[in-house]
Amino acid sequence: MKIKSHSSFFLVFLVAITNTHVCLAECDNVKDYCPTSTQPQKQAIFINGLSCENPDSTSAHDFKSQELSKSGSRDDFGSLVKIVTASKFVGLNTLGLAIGRSDIEVDGLVNLHNHPRATEMIYVNQGRLLAAFLNTQNQLFQKTLNAGDVFVIPKGLFHFFLNRGEQVATLFSVFNSQNPGLESLSSLPSESENTLESVQKIKIKLNSLSHSQLHGDSDLTSAVLDIIYDH
Structure with a gap:
Protein backbone atom coordinates (compact mmCIF):
# COMPACT_ATOMS: atom_id res chain seq x y z
CA MET A 1 0.00 0.00 0.00
CA LYS A 2 2.84 2.40 0.84
CA ILE A 3 4.56 1.69 -2.47
CA LYS A 4 1.34 2.32 -4.37
CA SER A 5 0.74 5.53 -2.41
CA HIS A 6 4.27 6.78 -3.13
CA SER A 7 3.90 5.93 -6.81
CA SER A 8 0.67 7.92 -7.02
CA PHE A 9 2.30 10.90 -5.33
CA PHE A 10 5.28 10.77 -7.70
CA LEU A 11 2.95 10.62 -10.70
CA VAL A 12 1.04 13.69 -9.53
CA PHE A 13 4.30 15.53 -8.84
CA LEU A 14 5.65 14.64 -12.28
CA VAL A 15 2.52 15.92 -13.99
CA ALA A 16 2.64 19.14 -11.98
CA ILE A 17 6.23 20.04 -12.84
CA THR A 18 5.70 19.04 -16.46
CA ASN A 19 2.81 21.47 -16.92
CA THR A 20 4.08 24.29 -14.74
CA HIS A 21 7.05 26.54 -15.47
CA VAL A 22 8.27 27.91 -12.16
CA CYS A 23 11.08 30.47 -11.98
CA LEU A 24 12.48 30.91 -8.47
CA ALA A 25 14.60 33.92 -9.43
CA GLU A 26 15.39 36.19 -12.34
CA CYS A 27 16.94 33.30 -14.18
CA ASP A 28 18.28 33.15 -17.73
CA ASN A 29 15.66 32.69 -20.40
CA VAL A 30 15.34 29.46 -22.35
CA LYS A 31 13.31 31.44 -24.89
CA ASP A 32 14.04 34.68 -26.71
CA TYR A 33 11.25 36.50 -24.89
CA CYS A 34 8.17 35.98 -22.76
CA PRO A 35 5.80 38.99 -22.80
CA THR A 36 3.43 39.18 -19.85
CA SER A 37 0.07 37.61 -20.53
CA THR A 38 -3.03 39.72 -19.96
CA GLN A 39 -4.91 36.45 -19.53
CA PRO A 40 -2.64 34.33 -17.28
CA GLN A 41 -2.76 30.57 -17.71
CA LYS A 42 -1.83 27.86 -15.24
CA GLN A 43 0.70 26.38 -17.64
CA ALA A 44 3.10 29.32 -17.19
CA ILE A 45 3.37 30.38 -13.56
CA PHE A 46 6.22 32.48 -12.21
CA ILE A 47 6.98 33.28 -8.57
CA ASN A 48 6.98 36.97 -9.54
CA GLY A 49 3.28 36.61 -10.25
CA LEU A 50 3.50 37.10 -14.01
CA SER A 51 2.93 34.57 -16.75
CA CYS A 52 3.76 34.43 -20.45
CA GLU A 53 1.31 35.05 -23.23
CA ASN A 54 0.76 32.56 -26.02
CA PRO A 55 3.84 32.81 -28.32
CA ASP A 56 1.52 32.94 -31.33
CA SER A 57 0.07 36.19 -29.95
CA THR A 58 3.41 38.00 -29.53
CA SER A 59 3.90 41.08 -31.70
CA ALA A 60 6.21 44.09 -31.97
CA HIS A 61 3.64 46.07 -29.98
CA ASP A 62 4.62 44.07 -26.86
CA PHE A 63 8.12 45.56 -26.97
CA LYS A 64 7.09 49.22 -27.09
CA SER A 65 5.90 51.37 -24.20
CA GLN A 66 4.75 54.97 -23.84
CA GLU A 67 4.57 54.79 -20.04
CA LEU A 68 7.47 57.24 -19.69
CA SER A 69 6.49 59.63 -22.47
CA LYS A 70 4.84 62.17 -20.16
CA SER A 71 5.46 63.67 -16.76
CA GLY A 72 2.80 63.97 -14.06
CA SER A 73 1.95 65.73 -10.81
CA ARG A 74 4.87 66.10 -8.41
CA ASP A 75 5.01 65.34 -4.70
CA ASP A 76 5.76 67.67 -1.79
CA PHE A 77 9.48 67.41 -2.55
CA GLY A 78 8.91 68.78 -6.05
Whole structure:
Protein backbone atom coordinates (compact mmCIF):
# COMPACT_ATOMS: atom_id res chain seq x y z
CA MET A 1 0.00 0.00 0.00
CA LYS A 2 2.84 2.40 0.84
CA ILE A 3 4.56 1.69 -2.47
CA LYS A 4 1.34 2.32 -4.37
CA SER A 5 0.74 5.53 -2.41
CA HIS A 6 4.27 6.78 -3.13
CA SER A 7 3.90 5.93 -6.81
CA SER A 8 0.67 7.92 -7.02
CA PHE A 9 2.30 10.90 -5.33
CA PHE A 10 5.28 10.77 -7.70
CA LEU A 11 2.95 10.62 -10.70
CA VAL A 12 1.04 13.69 -9.53
CA PHE A 13 4.30 15.53 -8.84
CA LEU A 14 5.65 14.64 -12.28
CA VAL A 15 2.52 15.92 -13.99
CA ALA A 16 2.64 19.14 -11.98
CA ILE A 17 6.23 20.04 -12.84
CA THR A 18 5.70 19.04 -16.46
CA ASN A 19 2.81 21.47 -16.92
CA THR A 20 4.08 24.29 -14.74
CA HIS A 21 7.05 26.54 -15.47
CA VAL A 22 8.27 27.91 -12.16
CA CYS A 23 11.08 30.47 -11.98
CA LEU A 24 12.48 30.91 -8.47
CA ALA A 25 14.60 33.92 -9.43
CA GLU A 26 15.39 36.19 -12.34
CA CYS A 27 16.94 33.30 -14.18
CA ASP A 28 18.28 33.15 -17.73
CA ASN A 29 15.66 32.69 -20.40
CA VAL A 30 15.34 29.46 -22.35
CA LYS A 31 13.31 31.44 -24.89
CA ASP A 32 14.04 34.68 -26.71
CA TYR A 33 11.25 36.50 -24.89
CA CYS A 34 8.17 35.98 -22.76
CA PRO A 35 5.80 38.99 -22.80
CA THR A 36 3.43 39.18 -19.85
CA SER A 37 0.07 37.61 -20.53
CA THR A 38 -3.03 39.72 -19.96
CA GLN A 39 -4.91 36.45 -19.53
CA PRO A 40 -2.64 34.33 -17.28
CA GLN A 41 -2.76 30.57 -17.71
CA LYS A 42 -1.83 27.86 -15.24
CA GLN A 43 0.70 26.38 -17.64
CA ALA A 44 3.10 29.32 -17.19
CA ILE A 45 3.37 30.38 -13.56
CA PHE A 46 6.22 32.48 -12.21
CA ILE A 47 6.98 33.28 -8.57
CA ASN A 48 6.98 36.97 -9.54
CA GLY A 49 3.28 36.61 -10.25
CA LEU A 50 3.50 37.10 -14.01
CA SER A 51 2.93 34.57 -16.75
CA CYS A 52 3.76 34.43 -20.45
CA GLU A 53 1.31 35.05 -23.23
CA ASN A 54 0.76 32.56 -26.02
CA PRO A 55 3.84 32.81 -28.32
CA ASP A 56 1.52 32.94 -31.33
CA SER A 57 0.07 36.19 -29.95
CA THR A 58 3.41 38.00 -29.53
CA SER A 59 3.90 41.08 -31.70
CA ALA A 60 6.21 44.09 -31.97
CA HIS A 61 3.64 46.07 -29.98
CA ASP A 62 4.62 44.07 -26.86
CA PHE A 63 8.12 45.56 -26.97
CA LYS A 64 7.09 49.22 -27.09
CA SER A 65 5.90 51.37 -24.20
CA GLN A 66 4.75 54.97 -23.84
CA GLU A 67 4.57 54.79 -20.04
CA LEU A 68 7.47 57.24 -19.69
CA SER A 69 6.49 59.63 -22.47
CA LYS A 70 4.84 62.17 -20.16
CA SER A 71 5.46 63.67 -16.76
CA GLY A 72 2.80 63.97 -14.06
CA SER A 73 1.95 65.73 -10.81
CA ARG A 74 4.87 66.10 -8.41
CA ASP A 75 5.01 65.34 -4.70
CA ASP A 76 5.76 67.67 -1.79
CA PHE A 77 9.48 67.41 -2.55
CA GLY A 78 8.91 68.78 -6.05
CA SER A 79 9.54 65.55 -7.92
CA LEU A 80 7.83 62.66 -9.64
CA VAL A 81 9.37 59.17 -9.75
CA LYS A 82 7.76 56.61 -12.01
CA ILE A 83 9.03 53.03 -12.26
CA VAL A 84 7.65 50.78 -15.00
CA THR A 85 7.87 47.00 -14.60
CA ALA A 86 6.68 44.05 -16.68
CA SER A 87 3.15 44.37 -15.34
CA LYS A 88 2.72 47.49 -17.50
CA PHE A 89 5.46 47.00 -20.09
CA VAL A 90 4.81 43.40 -21.02
CA GLY A 91 7.92 43.00 -23.18
CA LEU A 92 10.12 43.29 -20.08
CA ASN A 93 8.85 40.07 -18.55
CA THR A 94 11.71 37.62 -17.68
CA LEU A 95 14.37 40.01 -19.04
CA GLY A 96 15.51 41.14 -15.59
CA LEU A 97 14.91 44.81 -16.37
CA ALA A 98 12.72 47.70 -15.27
CA ILE A 99 12.74 51.32 -16.40
CA GLY A 100 11.93 54.63 -14.76
CA ARG A 101 11.59 58.37 -15.15
CA SER A 102 12.10 61.19 -12.66
CA ASP A 103 11.10 64.82 -13.13
CA ILE A 104 12.41 67.31 -10.58
CA GLU A 105 11.43 70.95 -10.38
CA VAL A 106 13.98 73.70 -9.68
CA ASP A 107 15.34 73.25 -6.13
CA GLY A 108 13.24 70.10 -5.84
CA LEU A 109 14.58 66.68 -4.93
CA VAL A 110 13.96 62.96 -5.10
CA ASN A 111 14.17 62.19 -1.40
CA LEU A 112 16.55 59.62 0.08
CA HIS A 113 15.49 56.13 -1.04
CA ASN A 114 16.90 52.83 -2.23
CA HIS A 115 16.05 49.89 -4.49
CA PRO A 116 16.73 46.70 -2.49
CA ARG A 117 16.83 44.39 -5.52
CA ALA A 118 18.55 46.44 -8.22
CA THR A 119 21.42 48.61 -9.36
CA GLU A 120 20.13 51.79 -11.00
CA MET A 121 21.76 53.51 -13.98
CA ILE A 122 20.46 56.99 -14.74
CA TYR A 123 20.72 59.11 -17.87
CA VAL A 124 20.13 62.86 -17.53
CA ASN A 125 17.87 63.92 -20.38
CA GLN A 126 17.70 67.59 -19.44
CA GLY A 127 18.71 69.92 -16.63
CA ARG A 128 21.47 69.94 -14.05
CA LEU A 129 21.31 67.96 -10.85
CA LEU A 130 23.29 66.62 -7.93
CA ALA A 131 23.24 62.82 -7.61
CA ALA A 132 24.56 61.14 -4.48
CA PHE A 133 24.57 57.76 -2.74
CA LEU A 134 25.75 56.49 0.64
CA ASN A 135 27.63 53.18 0.80
CA THR A 136 27.50 50.59 3.59
CA GLN A 137 30.58 52.18 5.21
CA ASN A 138 28.63 55.47 5.50
CA GLN A 139 30.77 57.13 2.82
CA LEU A 140 29.01 59.63 0.57
CA PHE A 141 29.61 59.71 -3.20
CA GLN A 142 28.16 62.75 -4.97
CA LYS A 143 28.48 64.21 -8.45
CA THR A 144 26.96 67.12 -10.38
CA LEU A 145 25.40 65.84 -13.61
CA ASN A 146 24.43 67.66 -16.78
CA ALA A 147 22.31 66.65 -19.76
CA GLY A 148 23.86 63.60 -21.43
CA ASP A 149 25.65 62.36 -18.29
CA VAL A 150 25.24 58.84 -16.92
CA PHE A 151 25.54 57.84 -13.25
CA VAL A 152 25.27 54.45 -11.53
CA ILE A 153 23.86 53.76 -8.05
CA PRO A 154 24.87 50.33 -6.68
CA LYS A 155 22.18 47.93 -5.54
CA GLY A 156 20.40 48.67 -2.27
CA LEU A 157 22.23 51.91 -1.39
CA PHE A 158 20.40 55.02 -0.22
CA HIS A 159 20.59 57.87 -2.74
CA PHE A 160 18.95 61.15 -3.70
CA PHE A 161 18.74 63.55 -6.65
CA LEU A 162 18.65 67.33 -6.19
CA ASN A 163 17.87 69.80 -8.99
CA ARG A 164 20.55 72.50 -8.95
CA GLY A 165 19.76 73.92 -12.39
CA GLU A 166 17.44 76.61 -13.71
CA GLN A 167 14.91 74.33 -15.37
CA VAL A 168 13.03 71.14 -14.64
CA ALA A 169 15.45 68.21 -14.60
CA THR A 170 14.42 64.97 -16.26
CA LEU A 171 16.29 61.71 -15.94
CA PHE A 172 15.61 58.17 -17.13
CA SER A 173 16.59 55.05 -15.21
CA VAL A 174 17.30 51.43 -16.04
CA PHE A 175 17.21 48.79 -13.28
CA ASN A 176 18.79 45.34 -13.56
CA SER A 177 15.79 43.69 -11.91
CA GLN A 178 12.27 43.01 -13.04
CA ASN A 179 11.10 44.20 -9.63
CA PRO A 180 13.68 46.67 -8.19
CA GLY A 181 11.58 47.68 -5.20
CA LEU A 182 11.47 51.12 -3.59
CA GLU A 183 12.11 52.08 0.02
CA SER A 184 11.84 55.80 0.75
CA LEU A 185 12.28 57.82 3.90
CA SER A 186 9.07 59.64 3.04
CA SER A 187 7.18 56.38 3.55
CA LEU A 188 8.80 55.45 6.85
CA PRO A 189 7.12 56.22 10.18
CA SER A 190 8.39 59.35 11.85
CA GLU A 191 7.97 60.93 15.23
CA SER A 192 7.77 64.35 13.61
CA GLU A 193 4.70 65.57 11.80
CA ASN A 194 4.42 64.56 8.16
CA THR A 195 3.75 68.11 7.03
CA LEU A 196 5.08 70.54 4.47
CA GLU A 197 7.19 71.98 7.27
CA SER A 198 9.04 68.68 7.80
CA VAL A 199 9.44 68.29 4.01
CA GLN A 200 11.00 71.74 3.79
CA LYS A 201 13.44 70.87 6.58
CA ILE A 202 14.72 67.87 4.60
CA LYS A 203 14.97 69.93 1.41
CA ILE A 204 16.93 72.64 3.18
CA LYS A 205 19.36 70.09 4.66
CA LEU A 206 19.98 68.38 1.33
CA ASN A 207 20.24 71.71 -0.47
CA SER A 208 22.92 72.75 1.99
CA LEU A 209 25.05 69.80 0.90
CA SER A 210 25.30 71.05 -2.67
CA HIS A 211 26.14 74.60 -1.53
CA SER A 212 28.62 73.44 1.08
CA GLN A 213 32.30 74.24 0.70
CA LEU A 214 33.25 71.24 2.82
CA HIS A 215 36.11 69.16 1.40
CA GLY A 216 35.89 66.05 3.58
CA ASP A 217 33.59 63.15 2.80
CA SER A 218 33.16 62.54 6.53
CA ASP A 219 31.51 65.94 7.01
CA LEU A 220 29.11 65.41 4.12
CA THR A 221 28.38 61.87 5.29
CA SER A 222 27.57 63.11 8.77
CA ALA A 223 25.09 65.58 7.33
CA VAL A 224 23.30 62.88 5.30
CA LEU A 225 23.21 60.48 8.26
CA ASP A 226 21.71 63.26 10.34
CA ILE A 227 18.88 63.57 7.80
CA ILE A 228 18.27 59.80 7.79
CA TYR A 229 18.20 59.31 11.55
CA ASP A 230 16.37 62.54 12.38
CA HIS A 231 13.60 61.85 9.88
